[in-house]
Amino acid sequence: MAKEGPNWEGLLKWSLSHSDGTNSSRNLSEEDRRWFMEAMQAQSVDVIRRMKEITLVMQAPEHVLESQGITPQDIEDMLDELQEHVESIDMANDLYSIGGLVPLLGYLKNSHANIRAKAAEVVSTVVQNNPKSQQLVMEANGLEPLLSNFITDPDVLVRTKALGAISCKHPGHNKPGITAFRLANGYAALRDALGSESVRFQR
Structure with a gap:
């Protein structure tokens, strides 16, 4: 389940109120507050940097990755x-901004089943x-490979x-998604799933 990004300001207030029962109402100096927020923002920057690194790997052709071991x-x-x-919802949205969404969707067509699943x-x-x-x-045509994998993999x-x-x-609020699902015989595939030998897939 996706979560909102951390509420660093709220965490700061909580830490202050629980760190010292005898001095819980003390005010944080502006310098300490600035240090805390900069440290938390630096952590976010590190996550973005790491996501960019992962994006570069996802963009590399399979044979190049193999040649690098x-x-x-x-x-x-x-x-x-x-x-x-x-x-984090913010990071999920940032994945598109840094160019990582399209190569992630490309992995839905990877030759390795475990990578397609992941x-x-x-x-x-x-x-x-x-x-x-x-x-x-939807705009990146990500529904098409998902439907293909669901129906034919x-x-x-x-x-x-x-x-x-x-x-x-949320197909109930996504009319284009519902239409694409119907046109791809998704409902027939759902019916067939009920007859699968995999209990997990049936569920």
């Missing part, structure tokens, strides 16, 4: 890290309760994760 497992681990970063899981986090990122994914985990990402887009 980067394995599919390395990519999965990298996507796990990215997913943690985009749990990419769909990250997309789920990006769009969860986030209308702005939902719209950005031979790997049941990929199909499950793709459906999870589709369902996070």
Whole structure:
């Protein structure tokens, strides 16, 4: 479930009120307050820097990554890290700004099933309760590979994760998404999922 970015100011106030029961009402000096906020902002900058690094890796062709000794497992681990970063709605929206959304969507077509599944899981986090990122994914034609993976992928985990990402887009409030889902025979695929041998996929 996507979360709002940290409320550093609120955290600061809480820390002050709980750090010293005998002096909980003391005022923080402007210098200390500035230091605290700069430290927290620096942490945000570090996350953005790391997301940019991950974006560069996602943009690299598969054969280039292989030549550098980067394995599919390395990519999965990298996507796990990215997913943690985009749990903040602000960071999820920043992923588009730094050019990371399109290559992430490209991973939905990766030759490795586990990477396709993990990419769909990250997309789920990006769009969860986030209308702005939902719209950005639609504009980047991200629904098409998700639908394709849900309907035709031979790997049941990929199909499950793709459906999870589709369902996070609030289809009840997304008429273009509903239309695309219907035209792609998504409802027939949902019916077929009920007959799957995978209980997780049925759910």
